[in-house]
Amino acid sequence: MDANTSGWSPTSALDAPVLRRLSRLDRFLPLWIFAAMASGIALGRAFPGLGALLDRVQVAGVSVPIGIGLLWMMYPVLAKVRYESIGAHVADRKLLGTSLVLNWVIGPVVMFALAWLLLPDLPHYRDGLVLIGLARCIAMVLIWNSLACGSAELAAVLVALNSVFQILTYSFLGWLFLTVVPHWLGADTTALHVSMWQIARSVLIFLGIPLLAGYLTRRTMVAKRGETWYNESFIPRIGPTALLGLLYTIVLMFAMQGTRILQLPVDVLRIAIPLVVYFCIMFGLAFVLSMKLGFSYAETASLSFTAAGNNFELAIAVAIATFGIASGEALAAVVGPLIEVPALVGLVYVSLWAGRRYFQTSPAAT
Numbered sequence: 001m002d003a004n005t006s007g008w009s010p011t012s013a014l015d016a017p018v019l020r021r022l023s024r025l026d027r028f029l030p031l032w033i034f035a036a037m038a039s040g041i042a043l044g045r046a047f048p049g050l051g052a053l054l055d056r057v058q059v060a061g062v063s064v065p066i067g068i069g070l071l072w073m074m075y076p077v078l079a080k081v082r083y084e085s086i087g088a089h090v091a092d093r094k095l096l097g098t099s100l101v102l103n104w105v106i107g108p109v110v111m112f113a114l115a116w117l118l119l120p121d122l123p124h125y126r127d128g129l130v131l132i133g134l135a136r137c138i139a140m141v142l143i144w145n146s147l148a149c150g151s152a153e154l155a156a157v158l159v160a161l162n163s164v165f166q167i168l169t170y171s172f173l174g175w176l177f178l179t180v181v182p183h184w185l186g187a188d189t190t191a192l193h194v195s196m197w198q199i200a201r202s203v204l205i206f207l208g209i210p211l212l213a214g215y216l217t218r219r220t221m222v223a224k225r226g227e228t229w230y231n232e233s234f235i236p237r238i239g240p241t242a243l244l245g246l247l248y249t250i251v252l253m254f255a256m257q258g259t260r261i262l263q264l265p266v267d268v269l270r271i272a273i274p275l276v277v278y279f280c281i282m283f284g285l286a287f288v289l290s291m292k293l294g295f296s297y298a299e300t301a302s303l304s305f306t307a308a309g310n311n312f313e314l315a316i317a318v319a320i321a322t323f324g325i326a327s328g329e330a331l332a333a334v335v336g337p338l339i340e341v342p343a344l345v346g347l348v349y350v351s352l353w354a355g356r357r358y359f360q361t362s363p364a365a366t
Contacts, residue, residue, distance in 0.1 A: 073245030076245075081156045125270070140344075144305040150301030275336060290303045310337075
């Protein structure tokens with residue numbers, strides 16, 4: 001599938017089933033993900049000290065081997081972005097305003113409400129979910145958006161917007177939702193001490209590096225070989241490696257935490273339930289709202305996945321740095337992406353089906 005699809009329209013593929021429009025790698029992505037999870041657990045059980053070894057060297061609170069995977073899976077997606085087209089989306093205040101409301105007002109409130117409603121007796125896990133809800137997606141959303149044929153240019157703008165807001169507001173929102181609001185409810189409060197620099201460092205590393213690499217790659221290669229060669233020869237070669245980076249990251253995450261997760265199946269299930277409900281609510285709400293506002297399919301997909309996804313590397317880093325690697329908050333943060341990955345893969349198929357079903361009489365996305 002060509003992931004650089006801001007001009008894709010479901011009307012151009014009405015006679016092609018959704019699965020046939022996916023590459024073989026994309027078509028069986030859920031299978032590859034579950035295989036990666038199983039491989040990670042097997043690797044962790046075969047080498048019990050592997051988790052501690054992988055976690056020995058960290059950058060911005062994240063294991064370096066996992067950090068490499070995060071950079072690897074983001075670079076090919078960012079290399080596909082047509083940066084020269086971004087300006088049109090920056091000027092669209094309705095698009096950006098909708099994204100800001102979904103991400104920074106509705107998203108945190110929905111996660112907070114679900115955590116307190118479904119985990120009233122497990123404050124540590126509840127706080128971990130709140131940290132996930134406050135960390136808006138800046139990484140894997142690019143992959144989900146790409147698979148769902150969303151606008152790569154709009155996704156890049158929204159990712160940049162979320163990055164800035166995370167730097168400016170994460171500490172404040174953490175204090176608000178972990179300390180102030182619980183106090184209003186008469187419950188125990190939690191102190192969150194995380195500086196803007198900690199967040200900025202995570203954003204600069206896990207977004208800034210692949211963003212700069214992707215931009216320089218496109219600018220250099222297009223100038224040297226031409227846009228046709230870049231889009232038709234270079235991108236098809238490096239594009240699939242984003243998913244390989246994702247699978248590599250999942251293997252390592254399960255190698256580090258899989259045994260612990262298997263030891264607490266009931267706890268993991270209880271953490272998973274509010275997460276699944278959250279992903280469905282946010283995606284469905286964003287998709288319907290975007291349709292009502294008259295956005296194209298490509299824009300609707302980008303807004304929906306940005307609203308539903310979360311920046312798990314930041315949530316994990318903050319949870320470990322603030323509460324410790326053995327804390328309930330850290331466990332919830334780690335479970336977060338493990339539930340998010342298969343959930344959002346499923347929503348990719350839902351998005352493609354909805355695009356074909358509800359946008360078939362719409363003009364081509366622009």
